[in-house]
Amino acid sequence: MPDLKDMTPGEILADSSVATFISELGKGIAAAQVDLDNNSIRQIEAFTTRRDDLGGRSLLDLGLSPAFYHYQYADISCSMQLRMEVGSSDEFGFSAKAEYSSEDSESGSLDMEEVINQSSNSSEIKSAKMTMRADSQGALVLSNGQSFTPAGDNPIARLADLRRLLTAGDSGIDTLIERDPIERPAMALNTPTDKVLVNSPTILFLSPDFDNAAFRIRENQDTDFIVNSTLTVVTTAQADLPAYVAHFESQLQAAGYGTGRINPGARCAAGEAKFGIGISILSAEDISKLGKIAQILKDTGLRIELEGFTDRQGSQTRNVALGIARAQSVGEFLVHECQVPTTQVTYSNPLSRGEAQHRADDPTGLEDNPNYRKTSYTILDLDYYLITAGNKSDFVLAEIAPNNIGTPTGPGNAYVSLYDVVELSSVLAGNGVTVEGTSFGFSGAANQSSPGTAISYANNLARDINAAANLSAWATGNVVQVARAQDAFQVQLFTKDNREISISESSNFTITSQFSRSQRTVKSQKQGANRTTAVGVSIDARFSRQFNQEVTGNSAISARLVSIPAPPEFLEQIRAYQNELDK
Numbered sequence: 001m002p003d004l005k006d007m008t009p010g011e012i013l014a015d016s017s018v019a020t021f022i023s024e025l026g027k028g029i030a031a032a033q034v035d036l037d038n039n040s041i042r043q044i045e046a047f048t049t050r051r052d053d054l055g056g057r058s059l060l061d062l063g064l065s066p067a068f069y070h071y072q073y074a075d076i077s078c079s080m081q082l083r084m085e086v087g088s089s090d091e092f093g094f095s096a097k098a099e100y101s102s103e104d105s106e107s108g109s110l111d112m113e114e115v116i117n118q119s120s121n122s123s124e125i126k127s128a129k130m131t132m133r134a135d136s137q138g139a140l141v142l143s144n145g146q147s148f149t150p151a152g153d154n155p156i157a158r159l160a161d162l163r164r165l166l167t168a169g170d171s172g173i174d175t176l177i178e179r180d181p182i183e184r185p186a187m188a189l190n191t192p193t194d195k196v197l198v199n200s201p202t203i204l205f206l207s208p209d210f211d212n213a214a215f216r217i218r219e220n221q222d223t224d225f226i227v228n229s230t231l232t233v234v235t236t237a238q239a240d241l242p243a244y245v246a247h248f249e250s251q252l253q254a255a256g257y258g259t260g261r262i263n264p265g266a267r268c269a270a271g272e273a274k275f276g277i278g279i280s281i282l283s284a285e286d287i288s289k290l291g292k293i294a295q296i297l298k299d300t301g302l303r304i305e306l307e308g309f310t311d312r313q314g315s316q317t318r319n320v321a322l323g324i325a326r327a328q329s330v331g332e333f334l335v336h337e338c339q340v341p342t343t344q345v346t347y348s349n350p351l352s353r354g355e356a357q358h359r360a361d362d363p364t365g366l367e368d369n370p371n372y373r374k375t376s377y378t379i380l381d382l383d384y385y386l387i388t389a390g391n392k393s394d395f396v397l398a399e400i401a402p403n404n405i406g407t408p409t410g411p412g413n414a415y416v417s418l419y420d421v422v423e424l425s426s427v428l429a430g431n432g433v434t435v436e437g438t439s440f441g442f443s444g445a446a447n448q449s450s451p452g453t454a455i456s457y458a459n460n461l462a463r464d465i466n467a468a469a470n471l472s473a474w475a476t477g478n479v480v481q482v483a484r485a486q487d488a489f490q491v492q493l494f495t496k497d498n499r500e501i502s503i504s505e506s507s508n509f510t511i512t513s514q515f516s517r518s519q520r521t522v523k524s525q526k527q528g529a530n531r532t533t534a535v536g537v538s539i540d541a542r543f544s545r546q547f548n549q550e551v552t553g554n555s556a557i558s559a560r561l562v563s564i565p566a567p568p569e570f571l572e573q574i575r576a577y578q579n580e581l582d583k
Helices: 009-015 018-048 155-168 241-254 284-300 316-337 356-361 424-428 454-466 568-582
Strands: 067-084 098-119 126-133 140-142 175-179 187-189 196-199 202-205 211-217 223-228 231-235 258-262 265-274 303-309 345-354 374-382 385-392 414-419 432-435 438-441 471-476 479-484 488-495 509-513 518-537 549-565
Touching: 018 067, 018 568, 126 155, 126 316, 155 175, 155 471, 155 488, 175 316, 187 196, 196 316, 202 316, 202 454, 211 241, 211 284, 231 241, 241 258, 241 385, 258 265, 265 284, 265 316, 284 303, 284 316, 284 385, 284 414, 303 316, 316 345, 316 374, 316 488, 345 356, 424 454, 438 454, 454 471, 454 479
Parallel strands: 303 345
Antiparallel strands: 067 549, 098 518, 126 488, 126 509, 175 488, 187 432, 196 202, 202 479, 211 385, 211 414, 223 231, 258 385, 265 374, 303 374, 432 438, 471 479
16 A cells, blocks of 8 residues: 555545445335335235125225335535645544334324534644745734734845734734745856855855765774875774773864764754744755755765654644644755755654644743754665764865775775865856846855855845845855745634634735635434334544644535325235135
8 A cells, every 4th residue: 555645635535445335224214215115015904805894805805905104315426635745744533323213103294304514623733824025024914803914124034023913913824834946046156156056046155154074984994084285183992892992082082073972873862953933944044054954965975864843832833834834844955955866855754743842851841941942854775884073164075085985884983075265256256146137146255154255145145135125035054045036925814713714805915725624414314104114324423633734624525305105006906815815
């Protein structure tokens, strides 16, 4: 059976045995019809028996005849709504109940009543989806008349302010999750350089604040690690490999480097990206860290697994969706912006545990816990110690040794990655990028960072693009993102408020789906006769999927009984049979 997240809606419905439960309901109707027919046949004796109180005549002689009851129709209705999201992981639940009973009644009437109750359930988490144009400057208006006008000089800033306005007030909305537009503006470097990665809609300036090296440690043996022509870190064999690793780290630290270690194993925790409350957008600090992780992945070919988490604020439904968005933000940054091969970036199953880990670790503590607002990244299949070193800028790529960058699976101890600082001003002088046919030059002037840094280049470029007509740009750390005026950001809203809430459509906000509501249909029927068997079936089906997929539905079955006189041929046959008995 394929993974649920890879299945189409039709495959999911087929796999859920919907046809089976409808078939069973139909069989129940057929079984009830058999009981009704048998009941009518059992009445024949009462109609053909000659009675003294009737002058030796039978009910049949008086012109009465047994009635036959048939189902005139039986309707089975199923209403289903399947909602899917890209990169989803889901959960599917289904329930149905059917029962029938027999009862005696003196009434010969047929009554049917249908009651439809459409309302919001205060315990149900409801979500809505909409899109926001990148150039949106207007207000989001709710059906209760509340209006929220976000401020900011770019769409990400306005979405952040809209989140603040909605969640801080009495809107009833407690979460806003945004995703970048699917559309990609046309852009390219004016002159090729390996220090700027352009992959629409992002521009990434590649220069950290200091060099970062990664080393493979396999052997407990004397090894000289050359940093440059004037510095070599010398190590000697120790009692065992773990002791050698500790010795190597101490030698690096003595030379002024900060170090980190990832131990060998099938799964090795490599770090985590942190997020603010209700936020799934990467911070500048985490962008810097992930840039270094991306370089190691590309140099070594190692695979990484991502998993999203939240603290216990909000509902589990909302938190699973938020955890998914957080994990995908990290994955998309590594693959799209840093151009790590997709085969090296995988996701856990499920992709998001939402608040589950926080609830398991601390079920009674504070719901607000920043330690669980994160995406964890785990290196897979590491069979050696991976030691990182940084905080200084004196590694020289042409001089380092032993150098196994690009071939990290070999024996012994060696460099397997190096992310070195380069003075961008000399590399990028006179260069720039073209976006939607307009050229923008690179500038390293001081702008919220020292001159010549990657962050200054990013801030200056975002400022210049944002000033152009029909374009919006924003910088986060050393990354610039661009959108055209008409490009649409995907926005998902969550509420557990029991009030009826809907969003008014406008030129700025297009509604994809309003907050979902539940509908329940109840049908009842009663049929009277001399002796009858009645069938009543009710189904309340709810479907919910975790991952990126959710199914909701309601079903009902109704049937109508009619009384049909016995055919004349049947009565003639009964009379003939009765006369034979009288002889």
